[in-house]
Amino acid sequence: MPAARLLPRLPRPGSPGPPISSPAGRHAYVVSLLLSLLASLATGWALISTGWALGALLDGTVWSHLVSQALTAAALAGGLRAGAEHVTRSSATTEEAHLRQLVLGHLLRLGPARTAEDRSGATVSLLTDGAQRVARYRQTFLAPAAASLLAPLLVLTELALAVDTIVSLVLAAMVVLTPAVIALAHSRLRTSSSGSRDARLRLAADYLDAIQGLTTLTLSRAARRTSQRLAATGEANRRSLMQLLAGNQLVILVTDGLFSLLLVTTATALALSRLASGALGTGDALAVVLTSYALLEPLDHVGAFFYVGLTGRANQRSLRAILSRPAGGLRRAVPADPATCTREPAAGGTGDEPTAAREANDDPEAEILLRGVEAVWDTEPVLHDADLVVSAGEHVAVVGPSGAGKSTLLAVLAGDLLPSAGTVVVHGTRLEASTQEQVRQASARVAQTTWLLTGTIADNLQLARPDATPSQMWRALEEVGLAEEVARMPSGLATQVGEGGLGLSGGQAQRVSLARAVLADRPVLLLDEPTSHVDLASEAAIMAAVETMAPGRAVVTVTHREGAVAGADRVLVVTGGRPQQAQEETR
Numbered sequence: 001m002p003a004a005r006l007l008p009r010l011p012r013p014g015s016p017g018p019p020i021s022s023p024a025g026r027h028a029y030v031v032s033l034l035l036s037l038l039a040s041l042a043t044g045w046a047l048i049s050t051g052w053a054l055g056a057l058l059d060g061t062v063w064s065h066l067v068s069q070a071l072t073a074a075a076l077a078g079g080l081r082a083g084a085e086h087v088t089r090s091s092a093t094t095e096e097a098h099l100r101q102l103v104l105g106h107l108l109r110l111g112p113a114r115t116a117e118d119r120s121g122a123t124v125s126l127l128t129d130g131a132q133r134v135a136r137y138r139q140t141f142l143a144p145a146a147a148s149l150l151a152p153l154l155v156l157t158e159l160a161l162a163v164d165t166i167v168s169l170v171l172a173a174m175v176v177l178t179p180a181v182i183a184l185a186h187s188r189l190r191t192s193s194s195g196s197r198d199a200r201l202r203l204a205a206d207y208l209d210a211i212q213g214l215t216t217l218t219l220s221r222a223a224r225r226t227s228q229r230l231a232a233t234g235e236a237n238r239r240s241l242m243q244l245l246a247g248n249q250l251v252i253l254v255t256d257g258l259f260s261l262l263l264v265t266t267a268t269a270l271a272l273s274r275l276a277s278g279a280l281g282t283g284d285a286l287a288v289v290l291t292s293y294a295l296l297e298p299l300d301h302v303g304a305f306f307y308v309g310l311t312g313r314a315n316q317r318s319l320r321a322i323l324s325r326p327a328g329g330l331r332r333a334v335p336a337d338p339a340t341c342t343r344e345p346a347a348g349g350t351g352d353e354p355t356a357a358r359e360a361n362d363d364p365e366a367e368i369l370l371r372g373v374e375a376v377w378d379t380e381p382v383l384h385d386a387d388l389v390v391s392a393g394e395h396v397a398v399v400g401p402s403g404a405g406k407s408t409l410l411a412v413l414a415g416d417l418l419p420s421a422g423t424v425v426v427h428g429t430r431l432e433a434s435t436q437e438q439v440r441q442a443s444a445r446v447a448q449t450t451w452l453l454t455g456t457i458a459d460n461l462q463l464a465r466p467d468a469t470p471s472q473m474w475r476a477l478e479e480v481g482l483a484e485e486v487a488r489m490p491s492g493l494a495t496q497v498g499e500g501g502l503g504l505s506g507g508q509a510q511r512v513s514l515a516r517a518v519l520a521d522r523p524v525l526l527l528d529e530p531t532s533h534v535d536l537a538s539e540a541a542i543m544a545a546v547e548t549m550a551p552g553r554a555v556v557t558v559t560h561r562e563g564a565v566a567g568a569d570r571v572l573v574v575t576g577g578r579p580q581q582a583q584e585e586t587r
């Protein structure tokens with residue numbers, strides 16, 4: 001297995017990546033943008049009216065209607081802003097849930113083989129904190145930021161129409177400089193921000209690894225060392241984060257302070273000179289000065305840009321990287337087979353799926369059929385020109401040196417890895433991108449170590465079949481030779497077991513896993529080193545359970561253990577990327 005990656009490879013910079021918003025999220029974006037733009041127009045009108053009202057007061061003319069106009073516009077602006085705020089906040093919550101579902105769904109479609117190399121801590125962190133940041137960025141930052149960039153132009157248009165075109169044009173020229181300065185600051189800070197985010201993700205992954213591997217760390221006397229290392233990394237992280245925040249704060253202060261000062265003084269100077277030349281009256285000049293306040297709106301978002309924008313974008317890139325990972329490894333298209341599936345459907349399938357294909361010229365009894373298969377994880381083929389036929393009721397053991405491709409073969413048979421060339425048919429369904437789920441449904445898999453969820457034995461069995469009744473569960477336990485042992489436990493099926501199967505022996509946990517496979521009732525059983533972590537007595541019990549389950553099913557067992565090979569009908573050795581019949585002495 002390759003080393004665990006912190007995060008999946010990022011898509012090429014500039015490539016938009018797969019869409020991640022829900023239709024409701026996109027709708028909320030448009031509504032919030034429109035409400036914010038209308039609020040800016042109302043704000044501009046309130047400021048201009050206030051200027052005119054003050055001017056009328058100073059000139060001693062009628063001002064009351066101008067005050068009520070200003071108050072109405074201000075109330076309207078407030079209402080529109082509150083509406084926009086409500087839309088953004090509520091859609092952020094629903095988008096957060098949507099993002100988690102979207103990415104989790106894709107990870108499940110990728111299957112364990114394609115996700116095994118990701119560090120689970122980093123994935124958990126991305127799905128929890130990361131999804132929240134992306135939702136906040138997309139729903140509460142993007143639309144208000146876009147509206148705030150357009151707001152000065154709207155207000156200046158109002159000013160040009162109602163007060164003075166020349167002043168508006170000069171201020172417009174200054175306003176367009178704001179995004180340029182922000183973009184410059186962004187380009188300078190982006191590298192350190194994403195570096196800091198990666199360091200934090202790595203730390204989260206380290207913490208989770210340490211928690212998951214607590215027993216191993218304690219047994220190998222490495223717990224203290226690991227906790228000291230984590231504490232030191234945490235402290236280094238905290239310092240670099242503080243430095244980053246200080247840098248961000250400085251940029252905010254500078255852009256905010258400089259621009260506010262520059263815009264307000266320019267607006268005041270322009271207003272005074274136009275007043276002195278007689279081009280503007282007192283009310284108009286005051287309207288220009290007051291309106292310069294609305295031009296500062298984009299600056300309100302500079303802070304949010306650093307705290308919500310940068311982290312949101314970085315997490316969004318990581319989520320997109322997961323979503324753009326293809327669910328298989330198909331490099332060359334597998335030619336379509338016009339023949340349709342005639343076999344009984346696997347659990348969850350109907351048997352009528354148009355893409356399902358039967359290999360008419362091959363062994364009609366074959367549950368598993370590989371012809372000239374090439375399988376690739378990254379670049380180099382692990383399997384090439386691989387052939388294999390396993391019939392129902394046959395038990396095949398697969399052996400071979402480490403790294404030969406035994407687990408890769410199981411990943412192909414389980415439908416987790418698509419072949420890059422050749423044909424794979426499992427229970428009558430030809431494996432291709434569109435039938436991947438159906439092929440997955442055809443097999444049950446038992447891995448080296450069984451991960452039992454915290455809950456009862458019944459909960460763990462019902463994972464395979466949620467509607468399984470107690471008598472069906474007892475029958476399944478009977479079939480794998482575990483019924484007596486569970487019956488002797490004080491709470492029987494209601495016995496609590498923990499993560500990793502705590503409370504059960506390794507052999508018992510493996511047999512619970514086999515009982516799950518019995519309940520799932522799949523025609524193909526794939527066993528990946530099922531006895532590598534148990535003693536000889538447990539190995540015998542597990543292999544006896546497999547023999548009871550084997551009739552009528554195709555069983556493939558990858559193993560290094562003599563005891564697991566002994567019960568097989570045939571032994572294949574994977575060498576040179578192909579499973580081949582073992583010589584007698586290999587057995």
Ligand SMILES: Nc1ncnc2c1ncn2[C@@H]1O[C@H](COP(=O)(O)OP(=O)(O)OP(=O)(O)O)[C@@H](O)[C@H]1O
Pocket residue numbers: 001002113114115116117377378382400401402403404405406407408409
């Ligand atoms: N999920 C994966 N992603 C990328 N590469 C993988 C993955 N699984 C296996 N490989 C690569 O495929 C090659 C064959 O590995 P595989 O695990 O199939 O061998 P194996 O015969 O099962 O070895 P072992 O007996 O040590 O488990 C190795 O180079 C490995 O790095």
